[in-house]
Amino acid sequence: MKRAELVFIPTPGMGHLASTLAFAKHLLDRDDRFSITVLVMNPAFAPTNHSLVQFIAASDTRVRFIHLPQVDPPPKELFFKSVEKFITEYVENYRSHVKEAIINHVLSASLPLAGLVVDLFCSSMIDVAHELGVPSYVFFTANAAFFGFMLYLPTRHDQVGIEFRETDPESVIPSYVNPVPPGALSSFALNKEGGYICNVNHGRKYKEADGIIINTFSELESHAASSFFNDGTPPVYTVGPMIDLKGKAPSGDNQAKHEIMKWLDDQPPSSVVFLCFGSRGSFGEPQLKETALGLERSGHRFLWSARLPSRDDGLAKPTDAENLEEILPPGFLERTRGIGMICGWAPQVEVLAHKAIGGFVSHCGWNSILESLWHGVPIATWPLYAEQQTNAFQMVRDLGLAVELKINYRLGSGVLVMAEEIENAVKCLMEADSEVRKRVKEMSEKSRQAVIEGGSSYASLGRLIEAMIANVTVPARKSNMW
Numbered sequence: 001m002k003r004a005e006l007v008f009i010p011t012p013g014m015g016h017l018a019s020t021l022a023f024a025k026h027l028l029d030r031d032d033r034f035s036i037t038v039l040v041m042n043p044a045f046a047p048t049n050h051s052l053v054q055f056i057a058a059s060d061t062r063v064r065f066i067h068l069p070q071v072d073p074p075p076k077e078l079f080f081k082s083v084e085k086f087i088t089e090y091v092e093n094y095r096s097h098v099k100e101a102i103i104n105h106v107l108s109a110s111l112p113l114a115g116l117v118v119d120l121f122c123s124s125m126i127d128v129a130h131e132l133g134v135p136s137y138v139f140f141t142a143n144a145a146f147f148g149f150m151l152y153l154p155t156r157h158d159q160v161g162i163e164f165r166e167t168d169p170e171s172v173i174p175s176y177v178n179p180v181p182p183g184a185l186s187s188f189a190l191n192k193e194g195g196y197i198c199n200v201n202h203g204r205k206y207k208e209a210d211g212i213i214i215n216t217f218s219e220l221e222s223h224a225a226s227s228f229f230n231d232g233t234p235p236v237y238t239v240g241p242m243i244d245l246k247g248k249a250p251s252g253d254n255q256a257k258h259e260i261m262k263w264l265d266d267q268p269p270s271s272v273v274f275l276c277f278g279s280r281g282s283f284g285e286p287q288l289k290e291t292a293l294g295l296e297r298s299g300h301r302f303l304w305s306a307r308l309p310s311r312d313d314g315l316a317k318p319t320d321a322e323n324l325e326e327i328l329p330p331g332f333l334e335r336t337r338g339i340g341m342i343c344g345w346a347p348q349v350e351v352l353a354h355k356a357i358g359g360f361v362s363h364c365g366w367n368s369i370l371e372s373l374w375h376g377v378p379i380a381t382w383p384l385y386a387e388q389q390t391n392a393f394q395m396v397r398d399l400g401l402a403v404e405l406k407i408n409y410r411l412g413s414g415v416l417v418m419a420e421e422i423e424n425a426v427k428c429l430m431e432a433d434s435e436v437r438k439r440v441k442e443m444s445e446k447s448r449q450a451v452i453e454g455g456s457s458y459a460s461l462g463r464l465i466e467a468m469i470a471n472v473t474v475p476a477r478k479s480n481m482w
């Protein structure tokens with residue numbers, strides 16, 4: 001039996017590390033011919049949190065971690081100009097360390113190297129793979145339609161040579177069913193400070209990889225899936241949904257988690273709307289007030305993860321709101337006692353799995369979307385950052401799988417989402433027999449079928465594994481394969 005080693009290179013930061021490790025575990029659980037080495041970069045600002053790494057290291061000896069030395073981050077000002085450009089440059093600064101670690105610790109070992117699995121911000125590491133003469137696979141943590149957008153960027157750039165503008169007409173992007181308005185594009189597409197061009201370069205680079213691995217399933221993104229055929233794109237492997245590694249890792253605040261779950265146990269089935277906005281979602285006081293009013297007027301029970309922006313201009317994670325009496329409308333907490341609960345970080349996957357949850361107001365991070373579909377909970381869209389506007393657009397317009405609260409909202413834009421908009425969206429979201437709810441339930445079934453034997457993602461992962469094993473000795477041939 002042929003055995004081989006893979007080197008995983010995640011972007012630093014909890015979200016990327018967690019998704020990468022989830023995939024690493026998924027691969028190892030499926031096929032014991034692989035061993036995996038994960039190269040861990042330090043986060044640029046936050047202190048390194050190794051609890052997840054320690055948890056995996058202790059629970060799975062087939063995953064080895066190599067902690068790379070600290071490198072200098074780019075100037076802080078770049079972070080505020082373009083987060084994507086900042087991360088891209090920071091990762092590029094790790095290139096020589098990555099190459100050295102592979103030469104010293106992986107190539108010297110007995111197993112052959114089957115390739116590098118690089119995160120979407122780590123496309124510069126595809127060059128390291130070229131230099132070492134091994135295959136590279138992009139682990140794309142967003143969805144297939146957005147991967148299509150990344151491929152569209154260099155094609156469009158070669159024609160027009162300039163970033164998108166708010167006044168542009170809708171863009172016909174092959175991986176989306178409907179033309180996409182500029183308001184539904186990621187902020188980086190409009191960014192003149194390096195954010196746009198660095199993503200054009202990522203899109204170009206992805207085409208040099210030997211395969212693209214995406215946490216999605218073909219039943220959900222059939223349009224995007226078929227848009228990749230016959231256009232020189234590397235083989236795309238849809239291997240999801242992969243859900244909830246973090247939920248299994250030791251949680252910091254078990255007491256809060258216990259209280260949330262106990263409160264949900266006391267609520268009627270499908271009666272609670274859950275509001276949660278990802279790892280970086282937070283709102284200032286005026287928006288929290290509007291949200292409170294909207295929730296109260298909707299008349300529905302709610303579980304609301306309400307967090308405030310960090311005090312350092314967004315470099316650190318948001319903080320849990322503490323002085324809620326002062327922030328929220330007078331008497332709100334008293335009036336909603338018993339029908340509403342406000343929390344900080346929520347055990348999202350467990351919450352979505354609870355029978356009391358009837359709807360989810362979400363920032364439309366891709367993991368959140370997959371988690372809510374898995375549990376058959378419909379979403380009302382309230383995108384904030386990254387590719388969430390495009391995700392919201394796709395879920396509402398292309399797929400009919402979500403209720404529109406907002407599509408073109410951007411965090412930091414100064415725009416307030418008014419109580420009335422929230423009230424109306426929550427009422428619509430919580431309708432018992434809506435078409436959206438029915439479609440989401442059907443998609444939930446399909447998501448579960450996709451990953452079991454005979455399912456589309458199960459088969460796609462099998463094809464990826466065979467390609468990886470074949471590529472150990474045989475040079476990669478590029479063709480599309482699902």
Ligand code: UDP
Nearest residue numbers: 015278279345346347348349365366367368
């Ligand atoms: N999450 C959570 N509790 C929270 C906020 C987020 O458990 O209060 C988890 C959520 O379940 C998901 C991840 O954090 O797995 C967020 O990933 P997503 O891609 O949705 O958004 P991002 O944080 O990358 O913006």
